[in-house]
Amino acid sequence: MLGTALTTQTTGSFFGKKRADLKKRIWQHRWLYLFILPCVIWLLVFCYYPMYGATLAFKDYSYKLGILNSPWAGLKHFRAFIYSPDFWRVIKNTLVISGLKLLFSFPAPILLALLLNEVQAVRFKRVVQTFSYLPNFVSWVVVVSLMNVIFSPYGGVINDLRKNAGLETIFFMGSREYFYPMVILSDIWKNAGWGTIIYLSALTSVSPELYEAAAIDGAGRLKSTFYVTLPCIKGTIGIMFINAVGGLLNAGFDQILLLQQPDNQLISDILDTFVLKTGLSQGRFEYATAIGLFKSVLSLVLMTLANEVSKRTMEVSIF
Numbered sequence: 001m002l003g004t005a006l007t008t009q010t011t012g013s014f015f016g017k018k019r020a021d022l023k024k025r026i027w028q029h030r031w032l033y034l035f036i037l038p039c040v041i042w043l044l045v046f047c048y049y050p051m052y053g054a055t056l057a058f059k060d061y062s063y064k065l066g067i068l069n070s071p072w073a074g075l076k077h078f079r080a081f082i083y084s085p086d087f088w089r090v091i092k093n094t095l096v097i098s099g100l101k102l103l104f105s106f107p108a109p110i111l112l113a114l115l116l117n118e119v120q121a122v123r124f125k126r127v128v129q130t131f132s133y134l135p136n137f138v139s140w141v142v143v144v145s146l147m148n149v150i151f152s153p154y155g156g157v158i159n160d161l162r163k164n165a166g167l168e169t170i171f172f173m174g175s176r177e178y179f180y181p182m183v184i185l186s187d188i189w190k191n192a193g194w195g196t197i198i199y200l201s202a203l204t205s206v207s208p209e210l211y212e213a214a215a216i217d218g219a220g221r222l223k224s225t226f227y228v229t230l231p232c233i234k235g236t237i238g239i240m241f242i243n244a245v246g247g248l249l250n251a252g253f254d255q256i257l258l259l260q261q262p263d264n265q266l267i268s269d270i271l272d273t274f275v276l277k278t279g280l281s282q283g284r285f286e287y288a289t290a291i292g293l294f295k296s297v298l299s300l301v302l303m304t305l306a307n308e309v310s311k312r313t314m315e316v317s318i319f
Contacts, residue, residue: 057290077290086274094270097256098248100184106244108188109195110237114225116196117203129200132193143190144258147182148173179264186259187252195240202236203229238316246303249295271295 026033052067057077059070081087112132119125135143151172153159159169172178206229214224230237253272260268271291279288311317 054289054293056286057293059286061286073286077287078294080287081291081294086269089266090269090271090274093267094249094251096267097180097183097251097270100180101187101252102244102248104184105187105191106241108192110199112192113196113199113203114229116200117229118221129193129196133197134193135190136194138190140190140254140258143186144255147186151182173259174261174263176264176267179259179268182259183252183255187255198240199233199236202233206232234314235316238310238314239318242303242306242310242318245306246299248302249299 056067056070058072058074059067060073060076061067062070065071116125116129119128150157151159153169153171158172162169170178172182210228210232211224214228219227249271251270251272253270256268256270257273257276260273272295275288275291275295278284278291307317307319
């Protein structure tokens with residue numbers, strides 16, 4: 001009994017000292033914590049506070065009763081979505097678009113970073129890097145508007161060139177067969193430069209001595225890239241890959257919504273656009289919430305799987 005009491009007292013004094021030390025450290029660095037306070041408030045207000053609305057997915061919503069007082073419906077809306085004729089079409093469209101982006105858009109900034117890393121002219125390198133990441137600051141509304149002007153069949157630059165060459169005009173933005181190329185090319189143009197910044201910063205940590213040793217062993221630039229550069233930045237590639245897989249089901253909501261046309265509707269309707277139309281156009285808020293929650297859970301599963309694959313293949317993970 002005496003030993004138990006002493007142990008309890010010792011444990012209590014230990015944690016009491018820890019709490020006192022924590023409060024002391026927080027007070028010492030109070031100005032640093034003050035800087036992150038707006039971010040914490042934003043996170044609580046816009047990310048955590050709205051989470052109670054996820055309960056809408058399990059209820060039969062009534063305007064009069066509100067979210068909390070509406071009757072529970074269990075998994076009714078999840079079953080309705082899974083057995084609906086739109087389920088496989090929307091899932092397929094989302095996975096196809098995201099898969100194409102992962103296949104073509106994900107390697108693009110890595111390739112651009114490797115090419116810029118080989119450029120010896122510093123001024124030219126800076127100019128190319130600046131012009132490559134500027135599109136990231138342009139909204140998708142502006143990007144799609146520019147695409148409509150450039151690819152328009154009535155006075156667009158591309159179709160004017162085709163006319164001069166004796167070819168027929170093509171409605172690129174409205175044709176189903178050109179939807180995927182438009183999505184991938186615009187995504188690469190807008191986002192590749194910004195991703196390049198991350199990989200270029202990772203390349204600065206590669207020791208020049210490794211390249212010198214590779215050159216002594218007879219390795220050229222291409223072999224140095226495969227056996228020195230890429231292994232040294234595989235940690236960064238792994239983290240970016242995990243994040244990309246975690247956002248696989250997003251498929252670029254703004255971009256897809258703006259590029260949708262009546263002719264490509266069947267292949268461009270993804271989970272996010274389907275949620276928007278179901279919730280706002282049809283007023284089925286609980287059904288739309290269930291679809292959004294379904295997407296979030298599935299994204300978490302995909303991110304966990306990608307994390308395990310990255311941990312085993314690249315020896316890097318985020319948790």
